[in-house]
């Protein structure tokens with residue numbers, strides 16, 4: 335039987351769980367420390383529930399600062415052990431085996447993502463090429479790290495070069511909006527560069543990272559090289575961010591938590607990379623292919639129920655085509671099916687948690703109160719089909735002023751603010767007028783205009799006639815309060831490496 339048949343839709347026989355992965359076997363899921371699956375020292379655990387219907391999926395050992403301590407110790411021991419001298423091509427082989435395992439188990443991993451955080455199966459399964467590709471890319475980078483030689487100004491009696499060395503023990507603190515993606519983005523560069531890792535998954539989505547941990551061991555990752563400690567932000571997360579035995583923290587999440595992590599890192603001045611929020615502009619000029627642009631604008635705003643840091647949430651449309659485009663986006667929004675992620679027909683799943691539901695509902699209310707008008711959506715769905723889950727319909731707001739909260743703050747839900755503009759200079763200024771700078775979209779058939787605009791947008795990615803396109807070789811990250819450091823690309827690897835200057839006198 336193929337995996338997709340094995341992990342197909344729950345049948346209608348009354349036992350919906352029959353097709354769930356064996357991983358959800360009812361036992362308390364332990365944490366991974368020093369190559370062993372162990373309970374938390376406190377004996378505490380927490381629940382993982384399906385946001386589509388509230389069902390209990392699993393109980394998970396809850397790590398706190400004592401567990402983080404022993405995980406950091408294990409990571410340090412591994413960093414100082416045989417891992418340090420393991421040859422790059424051996425690390426490459428581990429990454430290649432891991433890529434094969436992730437490819438083979440992809441249906442199971444994407445089903446776990448869907449069950450745990452709500453994204454439609456179509457969405458989670460659709461990321462296979464990118465996920466596996468990332469691991470193969472990191473495998474190739476394991477044998478492609480090099481420094482430079484310099485002739486220096488001092489002449490021939492000195493040989494001078496730079497060496498790249500792993501930064502050490504890395505702490506990774508990740509969100510729930512792409513659990514497998516987060517695990518891969520944080521583990522890949524660690525294995526490629528020879529660092530070791532303590533990964534703290536999000537409390538709302540720990541299942542896939544834990545299953546991924548089993549695959550790490552199967553791929554031959556030595557004990558202690560990757561440790562996985564689930565738990566809450568205020569306890570496990572804060573302990574990891576402050577730990578003086580950690581050399582670098584790689585964090586993905588909200589900018590408020592990012593600021594706390596910066597403060598917590600001061601004790602040992604650890605290195606940081608921060609991939610934070612966004613309020614990304616998506617700019618449609620009148621000369622664009624409007625049908626394509628409108629359909630892409632809906633995807634940019636609503637994919638993963640808007641729970642993507644680079645979602646295109648401010649849709650700037652040039653005035654002559656404003657009505658046409660905004661109506662097309664609203665039509666697309668009304669046509670999207672909102673429902674449980676397991677349903678193959680679902681376009682938009684539930685939000686991940688009640689906390690997110692309350693947060694997004696608060697913004698819908700704020701939008702209305704500030705005078706915005708909802709052309710589609712606008713209210714939480716709580717009819718029979720949606721009552722037990724955290725469902726919000728794709729929402730298109732118009733009549734926006736730039737100072738409204740829904741035009742300024744990251745909502746992290748399926749909500750887009752559509753805003754007319756007249757000129758290029760004006761849209762550049764307004765697009766840049768938020769504290770964030772993660773991504774931006776530009777839709778035009780005028781290549782000159784695209785070139786003129788791209789350098790003026792203060793964001794880490796600019797997509798012209800496409801949106802949210804990603805590749806393992808291309809850096810992804812923020813300007814301004816969207817953070818610093820990059821995921822993917824050689825730039826990400828550099829974030830995990832120290833540079834040493836080596837001088838040798840020749841005589």
Ligand code: ADP
Nearest residue numbers: 508509535536566567568571572587588591594
């Ligand atoms: P959200 O509010 O959507 O959960 P966060 O940025 O708070 O987004 O969460 C992202 C990750 O940061 C999660 O793994 C969470 O547990 C962790 N986290 C939250 N607060 C802290 C903190 N004070 N220190 C370290 N990690 C934290």
